[in-house]
Amino acid sequence: xxxxxxxxxxxxxxxxxxxxxxxxxxxxxxxxxxxxxxxxxxxxxxxxxxxxxxxxxxxxxxxxxxxxxxxxxxxxxxxxxxxxxxxxxxxxxxxxxxxxxxxxxxxxxxxxxxxxxxxxxxxxxxxxxxxxxxxxxxxxxxxxxxxxxxxxxxxxxxxxxxxxxxxxxxxxxxxxxxxxxxxxxxxxxxxxxxxxxxxxxxxxxxxxxxxxxxxxxxxxxxxxxxxxxxx
Numbered sequence: 001x002x003x004x005x006x007x008x009x010x011x012x013x014x015x016x017x018x019x020x021x022x023x024x025x026x027x028x029x030x031x032x033x034x035x036x037x038x039x040x041x042x043x044x045x046x047x048x049x050x051x052x053x054x055x056x057x058x059x060x061x062x063x064x065x066x067x068x069x070x071x072x073x074x075x076x077x078x079x080x081x082x083x084x085x086x087x088x089x090x091x092x093x094x095x096x097x098x099x100x101x102x103x104x105x106x107x108x109x110x111x112x113x114x115x116x117x118x119x120x121x122x123x124x125x126x127x128x129x130x131x132x133x134x135x136x137x138x139x140x141x142x143x144x145x146x147x148x149x150x151x152x153x154x155x156x157x158x159x160x161x162x163x164x165x166x167x168x169x170x171x172x173x174x175x176x177x178x179x180x181x182x183x184x185x186x187x188x189x190x191x192x193x194x195x196x197x198x199x200x201x202x203x204x205x206x207x208x209x210x211x212x213x214x215x216x217x218x219x220x221x222x223x224x225x226x227x228x229x230x231x
Contacts, residue, residue, distance in 0.1 A: 001016070001017040001018055001019065002018050002023060003015060003016040003017070003018060004018060004023075008106055008107045008110065008117070009107045011107075011117060011120075013110075013114075015069075015072070015073065015076070016069045017066065017069035017070055017073060018073065019047070019050060019051065019054070019073075021038065021041055021046075021047050021050060022047050022051075022073065022077065024036060024038070025041070025044065025047060028041070043081055043084065043085075044077045044078070044080050044081035044084060045077070045078065045081045047077045048074045048075075048077035048078045048081065051070045051071075051073045051074035051077060052070075052074050054067075054070045055067045055070035055071045055074060058070065064226070064229055068113045068226065069113075071111065071113065072110065072111050072113050075102060075105075075106070075111045076106070076111070078102060079099055079102035079103060079106065082097060082098060082099035082102065083099055086099065108121050108215075108216070108219055109219035109222065109223060110223070112219065112222045112223055112226060113223060113226060114223060115219070115220045115222075115223025115224050115227065116223075117223075118216050118219035118220040118223060119216075119220055121216050121219075122213060122216035122217065122220065125212050125213055125216060126175050126178050126179050126213060127175055129174075129175075129178035129205075129208075129209045129212075129213075130171055130172075130174035130175035130177070130178050131171070131174070132205065133174040133177055133178060133205075134146060134147075134148050134170060134171055134174040135147075135148055135149075136202070136205065138174065138177055140173060140177070146170050146173065146174065148167070148170070178209050178213065179213065181206055181209050181210045181213070182210055182213045182214050182217060
């Protein structure tokens, strides 16, 4: 089997265990199909089926590490098959198809085979929500309300080392604040009622915060479960 350099959004990786049909598919045309003996290979769904058979065979022999790549390639072929099938169709048809679910499942979790990708995205999303919280404002018991107004420019802060130090510390606490919402109540180092959202917009923000980070946590769990079964 061979491998090819690929990308999932900004994450570069080597897609391994490619079979011949996968490698040659984009080069096939009506003239050379017979030359390669692939007259019946008409779409990527058939390649996905080949990967599924190999994955099943390796699962039966408990070679989970190799079967994981065949599973990855199977779903990748299904995603690419959907793209091929939807060529020429309307934007809305493409938007509400399963291809986007497959795409984001690949990007965020490597089809459930890349827990480190999911951990990276968990940290990225926690950082993004941290920025939102520090601008929107939040309160931690024993501290003042932390709120930075980006609409107010104070040029003296550009050279104020203490200001930047406080900003970084407050941002770190904002990231922790976003992560605390996906932890069980007993693990939170302050009373839950002290950090409840103040209005409907805050409720929506915390709902999105919790759902997105929980999805990343679930993806990490799925990936770890698949890796741990190999030992």
